[in-house]
Amino acid sequence: MAALLLVVSPVAPVAAAERTQTAAMPAAGAAALATDARLGLHPDKTRFVIDLSRAAEFRVVTAADPWRVVVEFDGVAWAVPELPAPKGLVRGVRRSEAGGRVRLELETSGPAKVLWADMLRPLDGRPPRFVLDIAPMDPLGFLAAQAAAMPSAAAPSPLAPGVQPVALRAPAPPPAAPATAPPAPSQPAALRSFPVPRSKPPLPQLPLIVLDPGHGGQDPGATAVTGVHEKEITLAVALEMRRQLQATGRYRVALTRDRDVFIKLRDRVARARSLGADLFISLHADSISRPGVRGLSVYTLSDKATDREAEMLAQRENRADAIVGLDLSAETAEVAAILIDLAQRDSRNQSLRLAGLVVDRLGREVALLPSPLRSAGFAVLTAPDVPSVLIEMGYLSHAKDAKLLTSASHRKRLAAGLVQAVDGYFGRARS
Incomplete structure (x- = not known):
């Protein structure tokens, strides 16, 4: 079963078909602390937010059987008292930890596409935040992506052994903070690498x-x-x-x-x-x-x-x-x-x-x-x-x-x- 993969890691820019975002990693031996996690329902998407003490590397995969979105963090210590209750597209959230890696599985009510995933800098008294926006996806579109991936000889995804990854090009994130707002000293100056679209994407049709x-x-x-x-x-x-x-x-x-x-x-x-x-x-x-x-x-x-x-x-x-x-x-x-x-x-x-x-x-x-x-x-x-x-x-x-x-x-x-x-x-x- 193929999966859609979005990786964010501190590496140099790559070709457009394999574009990644960059996020600062915590210093060696110092884990970023996750303190809160929540789900929000919007007219065109479901948003998953995690508050962190500092930015951390993450990876995002969408998969089927069952439908789910998987998020993994390296160098994160989990201190969230309670996982968020189901909301919107998300039917349940599960967490597991192994080898210094935190894995969160968001079970969805159907196939999901990642609209946006990023690590936001602290701003207006808010801590650094991981933000993930997902929306329903046509099952046939998901199958088409799987069909396109089947001939690939790429290495298996680290999130799903034996699964062939597919490069995911995410739409642009919401507008960034005004240029006059300086980033926090401990955070990178730019955490977003996707261009701002000239126009908003059309709203999805009603079922x-x-x-x-x-x-x-x-x-x-x-x-x-x-x-x-x-x-x-x-x-x-x-x-x-x-x-x-x-x-x-x-x-x-x-x-x-x-x-x-x-x-x-x-x-x-x-x-x-x-x-x-x-x-x-x-x-x-x-x-x-x-x-x-x-x-x-x-x-x-x-x-x-x-x-x-x-x-x-x-x-x-x-x-x-x-x-x-x-x-x-x-x-x-x-x-x-x-x-x-x-x-x-x-x-x-x-x-x-x-x-x-x-x-x-x-x-x-x-x-x-x-x-x-x-x-x-x-x-x-x-x-x-x-x-x-x-x-x-x-x-x-x-x-x-x-x-x-x-x-x-x-x-x-x-x-x-x-x-x-x-x-x-x-x-x-x-x-």
């Missing part, structure tokens, strides 16, 4: 949620004991969920159908992928011959179905669009299989995480089936590069479930729970 109301047109789906068809219920819930998601101002929303039309299962998946969906949620309401069974359940793609899909995607005639954003048609069979597996593995992990959030949030509002987290080979869950879940909202063969699903107030509660699950998935849950 796109694709909702898939099951059935439609000549395919009515199940019929409730009240006579209502599944296709009508799924569309009503999808429209209500779209309204609530858009009302947050945090998401873009698309529907595979917004009226009573028939759409093939594979076309639903293709639409989500062509739009660049961040999540795909398929809505259904089941029916069964046993009228006593009721409750909600959430499905992700089964392992066997994943294997069959990977085999089909890896066939040469399918490689051009096997993963959106990457044309694998020129790759060897081994490289194509690895990249497809990476994409599927990430999508499956993220799908399971979303499914767990749905059960957690909706379990407070509606009845659940025993063992509500399930897997199956549903065709609408086969996108290798889009986290996908199928929600069976209840059983239309059960009188109570059927009555609830035809109730506008219940559909609002159901949609609200799903919005909370989506918020939790993107780390935007409100307390």
Whole structure:
């Protein structure tokens, strides 16, 4: 698994493709003291800050399986009473020490890119600070970087034995302090080496949620004991969920159908992928011959179905669009299989995480089936590069479930729970 590597060390400038930043090292035998660590949430990034007694050498790596950002310091003594609680993109922080090296692992909710990493001089009474800015990254962009790194014969990264490093060119940092503010005598005069951009980078697009109301047109789906068809219920819930998601101002929303039309299962998946969906949620309401069974359940793609899909995607005639954003048609069979597996593995992990959030949030509002987290080979869950879940909202063969699903107030509660699950998935849950 390749990683993205940013190294900061006290060496002379190198070629642009291998550009590094410089930071002063403490005197021999004198460790820099880390006294505080904190996470901050900004509209376009998550910031990690460590207060230090003096500047220190650091290295930053982004990696997958699990998604994480790893920071290592040399010559630092750790005196921070408590690691920061999860915030923004960061789901947890772990620390380890060995051989005079402090290693911090920031587990992230998805692939992350380093916007900026630097050691700031003391200013306005503040101590020297290590500042790291990270933002969500398209999994396909991460895979593309891995694909570019695979032929490399570079030496393994010191942070991840056996992993091939990739040079990372970071965007420019925030503006430096005014030139009239002198640096502290014990610190280097310049700690930043990247040029200031002429214009601000565009803000990232809002996540796109694709909702898939099951059935439609000549395919009515199940019929409730009240006579209502599944296709009508799924569309009503999808429209209500779209309204609530858009009302947050945090998401873009698309529907595979917004009226009573028939759409093939594979076309639903293709639409989500062509739009660049961040999540795909398929809505259904089941029916069964046993009228006593009721409750909600959430499905992700089964392992066997994943294997069959990977085999089909890896066939040469399918490689051009096997993963959106990457044309694998020129790759060897081994490289194509690895990249497809990476994409599927990430999508499956993220799908399971979303499914767990749905059960957690909706379990407070509606009845659940025993063992509500399930897997199956549903065709609408086969996108290798889009986290996908199928929600069976209840059983239309059960009188109570059927009555609830035809109730506008219940559909609002159901949609609200799903919005909370989506918020939790993107780390935007409100307390």
